[in-house]
Amino acid sequence: MTLSATLAELVRDFKANGRIVIVGASLAGLRAAEALRGEGFAGSLTIIGDEPYEPYDRPPLSKQVLKGWVQADHTQLPRFQELDADWRLGLAAVGLDRATRQVRLANGEQVPYDRLLIATGTRARQWPNPAEAALEGVYSIRSRDDAERLQQALMAGPSRVLVIGAGFIGSEVASVCRDLDIPVTVTERGPAPLIGALGGVIGEIAAEMQRDHGVDLRCRVGVSSLEGDAGGHVRRARLSDGTTIEADVVLASLGSVRNVEWLEGSGLAAGFWGVGCDAGGRAFDINGVTTDTVYVAGDVARAPHVLYEYQFLAMEHWDNAVFGAEVAAHNMVNLEPGYRPHLLLPGFWSGQFGVNIKSVGVPPFGDEIVFTQGSIKERRFAAAYGRRGRIVAAVTFDHGKWLQYYAELIERSAPFPPPPPGWDRPDVMKPIPAEFPEPGVPTAIPDVVLTGHDPNERRAEFRPRDRPS
Amino acid sequence: MVEETPWQQALRYANRANPYPFYAELRKTPVARQPDGTYVVSTYREIVALLHDPRVSSDIRKIRQATTTDAEQEAGASEDVISLEPNIITSDPPEHDHDRRLMTRHFYGPQDAPHQISDLEPEIGRVVAGLLDAMRDQTRIDVVDEFAYPLPVTLISKILGVPLKDEPRFHAWIETALNALDFGPEAISEELQSQLEGGRQGVRELKRFIAELLDTYAKQPGPGMLSAMVHDDGREGHMSEGVLLSNALLLLFAGHETTVNLIAHSVLTLLRHPDALQKLRRRPELIVPGVEELLRYESSVQFWHTRSAVEDIEIAGTLIPQGSPIFLVYGSGNRDPERFANPDELDLERPDNQHLGFSQGIHFCFGAPLARLEVQAAVGEFVRRVENPRLVVDPPPYRHNQIFRGPRHVLVDIDGIRD
Ligand SMILES: Cc1cc2nc3c(=O)[nH]c(=O)nc-3n(C[C@H](O)[C@H](O)[C@H](O)COP(=O)(O)OP(=O)(O)OC[C@H]3O[C@@H](n4cnc5c(N)ncnc54)[C@H](O)[C@@H]3O)c2cc1C
Numbered sequence: 001m002t003l004s005a006t007l008a009e010l011v012r013d014f015k016a017n018g019r020i021v022i023v024g025a026s027l028a029g030l031r032a033a034e035a036l037r038g039e040g041f042a043g044s045l046t047i048i049g050d051e052p053y054e055p056y057d058r059p060p061l062s063k064q065v066l067k068g069w070v071q072a073d074h075t076q077l078p079r080f081q082e083l084d085a086d087w088r089l090g091l092a093a094v095g096l097d098r099a100t101r102q103v104r105l106a107n108g109e110q111v112p113y114d115r116l117l118i119a120t121g122t123r124a125r126q127w128p129n130p131a132e133a134a135l136e137g138v139y140s141i142r143s144r145d146d147a148e149r150l151q152q153a154l155m156a157g158p159s160r161v162l163v164i165g166a167g168f169i170g171s172e173v174a175s176v177c178r179d180l181d182i183p184v185t186v187t188e189r190g191p192a193p194l195i196g197a198l199g200g201v202i203g204e205i206a207a208e209m210q211r212d213h214g215v216d217l218r219c220r221v222g223v224s225s226l227e228g229d230a231g232g233h234v235r236r237a238r239l240s241d242g243t244t245i246e247a248d249v250v251l252a253s254l255g256s257v258r259n260v261e262w263l264e265g266s267g268l269a270a271g272f273w274g275v276g277c278d279a280g281g282r283a284f285d286i287n288g289v290t291t292d293t294v295y296v297a298g299d300v301a302r303a304p305h306v307l308y309e310y311q312f313l314a315m316e317h318w319d320n321a322v323f324g325a326e327v328a329a330h331n332m333v334n335l336e337p338g339y340r341p342h343l344l345l346p347g348f349w350s351g352q353f354g355v356n357i358k359s360v361g362v363p364p365f366g367d368e369i370v371f372t373q374g375s376i377k378e379r380r381f382a383a384a385y386g387r388r389g390r391i392v393a394a395v396t397f398d399h400g401k402w403l404q405y406y407a408e409l410i411e412r413s414a415p416f417p418p419p420p421p422g423w424d425r426p427d428v429m430k431p432i433p434a435e436f437p438e439p440g441v442p443t444a445i446p447d448v449v450l451t452g453h454d455p456n457e458r459r460a461e462f463r464p465r466d467r468p469s
Numbered sequence: 470m471v472e473e474t475p476w477q478q479a480l481r482y483a484n485r486a487n488p489y490p491f492y493a494e495l496r497k498t499p500v501a502r503q504p505d506g507t508y509v510v511s512t513y514r515e516i517v518a519l520l521h522d523p524r525v526s527s528d529i530r531k532i533r534q535a536t537t538t539d540a541e542q543e544a545g546a547s548e549d550v551i552s553l554e555p556n557i558i559t560s561d562p563p564e565h566d567h568d569r570r571l572m573t574r575h576f577y578g579p580q581d582a583p584h585q586i587s588d589l590e591p592e593i594g595r596v597v598a599g600l601l602d603a604m605r606d607q608t609r610i611d612v613v614d615e616f617a618y619p620l621p622v623t624l625i626s627k628i629l630g631v632p633l634k635d636e637p638r639f640h641a642w643i644e645t646a647l648n649a650l651d652f653g654p655e656a657i658s659e660e661l662q663s664q665l666e667g668g669r670q671g672v673r674e675l676k677r678f679i680a681e682l683l684d685t686y687a688k689q690p691g692p693g694m695l696s697a698m699v700h701d702d703g704r705e706g707h708m709s710e711g712v713l714l715s716n717a718l719l720l721l722f723a724g725h726e727t728t729v730n731l732i733a734h735s736v737l738t739l740l741r742h743p744d745a746l747q748k749l750r751r752r753p754e755l756i757v758p759g760v761e762e763l764l765r766y767e768s769s770v771q772f773w774h775t776r777s778a779v780e781d782i783e784i785a786g787t788l789i790p791q792g793s794p795i796f797l798v799y800g801s802g803n804r805d806p807e808r809f810a811n812p813d814e815l816d817l818e819r820p821d822n823q824h825l826g827f828s829q830g831i832h833f834c835f836g837a838p839l840a841r842l843e844v845q846a847a848v849g850e851f852v853r854r855v856e857n858p859r860l861v862v863d864p865p866p867y868r869h870n871q872i873f874r875g876p877r878h879v880l881v882d883i884d885g886i887r888d
């Protein structure tokens with residue numbers, strides 16, 4: 001038998017009898033499982049998830065669910081096909097032994113695998129003072145239960161909501177509060193909302209938008225402490241500028257933390273920004289060598305991206321989870337040269353204050369911005385980000401239909417500024433500094449992060465030094 | 470004699486039933502300059518790129534007229550059409566976006582409850598059932614006149630508030646206007662020239678008819694979208710009378726001239742593909758992806774002709790000079806083998822079927838949700854209820870118009886209508 005025939009036989013055998021384990025039963029985990037079956041994998045498939053629920057969708061949690069339009073338990077992800085799998089829900093993975101190829105579960109059980117997919121995502125960073133975080137009325141939002149609790153708190157008609165941190169989720173929640181006619185204060189350490197993801201120029205527009213909708217927005221201030229009443233319910237917050245805010249609902253939206261603790265001691269390149277992997281989803285070990293058995297997808301993955309000078313990119317976006325999972329699944333049951341790369345151009349959307357914000361590319365990679373279409377005053381426009389004369393990202397406010405055009409320019413590294421449109425030109429079409437904060441400003445962590453060139457982040461040990469508010 | 474380009478050949482009436490071999494030839498040059506200076510775009514990738522390119526205008530007034538000969542100008546852009554204000558299909562942002570938003574509210578309902586169209590589903594079902602019931606005693610039917618045409622015209626008239634009793638009049642005007650429009654080598658033929666004046670007259674009459682209707686509604690509010698728009702509270706800005714008139718014409722026209730072709734073509738295509746027909750009988754839920762595939766396979770809007778380059782555009786190795794007309798040939802892009810595997814095969818379950826039948830980008834078909842409901846109901850019920858349908862004439866005779874391509878009659882012998 002020739003070598004290639006032997007390999008083909010091996011692949012066939014693996015597809016028929018192999019054992020695949022997926023840890024993390026959410027968007028990336030589910031889509032990977034479906035893709036594996038779609039690839040013809042007929043072996044045993046085990047999906048381990050620490051949440052008690054079948055996979056559900058998170059984006060609606062800070063939008064339709066909070067508004068009360070959709071119930072939290074009606075967010076299940078649609079199933080595209082019957083899935084023959086062994087679901088282990090409500091059970092966390094607590095360890096990984098790569099020598100014996102076993103995942104250890106919280107109940108002590110060991111689950112053997114031939115191929116493993118890590119899809120454990122992220123969790124919400126909690127308010128750092130545990131006693132204050134435990135006060136009733138203090139929330140964060142990542143899970144279905146979180147959203148349900150916060151929704152109920154909003155329905156109870158609070159006198160004021162305090163949102164700490166004006167990233168996307170914080171801003172969306174503030175928007176929902178205003179829709180529900182609930183007074184809301186937003187505090188942000190940086191100079192403007194959304195600044196980490198979109199820069200100061202767009203942040204300024206977002207700030208105006210918030211204020212126009214009646215949000216009490218306070219930038220360049222942090223929250224020093226939260227205070228409760230005798231019953232243990234939060235009542236007020238002290239701010240770094242000496243003022244206090246009376247509020248009976250507090251949302252800490254301080255960004256996210258990668259779920260990598262369970263990989264401690266596994267020898268994988270797991271760290272603050274997630275698990276390093278190659279563009280095909282194959283995990284790196286701590287020495288920067290790719291593994292053959294362990295794959296990564298979704299929010300917890302970081303992989304080098306050709307468009308961004310091969311820096312490792314960590315993306316907390318929905319479509320990254322879907323496409324990354326499909327690529328990892330394909331590569332898990334194929335051999336070189338049949339591997340596929342996950343070269344997604346990052347993209348996301350957000351709905352707030354009646355405006356649909358979308359972006360493509362990595363805005364913080366740019367240092368200049370130019371408005372290219374529409375009207376800033378009316379908050380319907382497109383803008384492009386540039387770096388060294390090349391277009392690297394774009395953002396639209398109520399102009400999402402044009403995003404694809406910019407995506408193609410970015411993929412081609414087309415010149416910046418892009419050619420002017422034939423109509424509907426903004427008043428000013430001159431590139432200006434995009435005003436991204438210096439790297440290292442804690443609240444301004446964007447949800448697409450360039451995390452350097454090192455698969456193991458030896459130097460990327462950035463941790464917030466003080467309160468991350 | 471100069472040899473005709475593949476595009477000119479595709480436009481010849483003799484090739485209306487099967488333009489696809491000419492499209493295949495055309496796609497060898499994705500962006501092909503025609504003798505009259507028009508740039509014809511036939512490949513999926515390039516069509517999509519131009520649909521999203523802000524240097525492309527849809528405003529017919531921006532086409533540099535010098536590029537077309539007098540005869541073609543006469544034929545392509547008759548003065549009556551130009552004397553109308555731009556409607557959304559022939560305007561650019563910001564006017565386009567503003568007007569479309571306003572119309573969306575009146576057509577679909579307010580943003581937080583856009584149910585007006587989906588609420589019509591029972592009514593659509595009733596109309597379809599009535600049309601099929603009426604064929605009970607027949608052994609031969611014309612799918613176009615007896616089935617495909619009545620449904621969309623009934624619905625759009627009701628939605629807009631255009632009295633259905635006037636249908637014979639406006640149908641005739643639209644028909645003559647459509648017949649007089651020709652973008653091909655036959656535009657200069659005597660036959661077409663003789664129809665030009667009739668076509669203009671048709672547009673004039675239609676315009677007067679709608680203007681009078683809007684006037685009536687201005688004095689006395691009535692049912693439907695047109696009256697509601699006349700009495701718009703101006704919350705989201707205003708639409709001038711002239712623009713409202715143009716858009717009303719567009720809706721009345723687009724609201725049925727396209728859907729009729731898709732229903733007729735769908736029946737024709739399914740009768741030509743017995744396997745697909747069988748599959749649909751067995752698995753009726755396939756009607757949803759099936760209609761998308763049928764639209765990809767025989768596109769009701771073969772191309773669109775009002776676009777032009779506002780600046781020089783370099784694409785697929787061709788430079789489109791500023792002012793040049795650009796035709797995007799959806800019917801060809803939908804058969805592009807670079808995008809669709811085995812494009813000439815009908816696959817009701819085709820994966821990733823992002824066809825161009827409703828276009829893409831900001832001019833994406835405004836009425837697509839309505840059209841989908843209508844065609845799914847009509848074709849689904851036809852397949853379920855009509856016993857043993859057999860094509861009588863294949864290929865059937867086609868209508869003259871090149872953009873709104875569709876059969877004039879589809880004669881089918883049947884053994885009866887099931888309940
Ligand atoms: C409120 C909210 C709004 C959002 N809005 C948008 C938006 O508008 N647009 C957008 O693009 N993205 C949005 N996102 C981001 C998007 O939801 C994520 O990118 C996506 O959920 C990532 O999927 P994932 O499967 O990689 O990770 P997750 O969805 O985080 O799933 C990981 C799963 O693994 C489980 N897990 C973790 N550790 C273990 C363990 N040790 N053992 C077993 N299981 C474990 C977790 O409990 C979780 O169920 C939003 C996210 C949130 C929270």
Ligand code: HEM
Pocket residue numbers: 527557558559569625719720723724725727728731764768769770772773799825826827828831832833834835836837839840
């Ligand atoms: C099967 C049926 C239909 C097909 C195939 C179809 C196809 C299309 C296409 C291809 C376009 C884009 C034209 C361009 O700019 O290139 C379009 C636009 C449009 N269609 Fe349809 N259409 C259908 C039914 C309808 C119906 C039922 C309505 C009305 C209610 C409608 C109203 C419109 C309008 C108003 C536009 C212009 C949108 C804009 O420019 O923003 N269409 N349609």
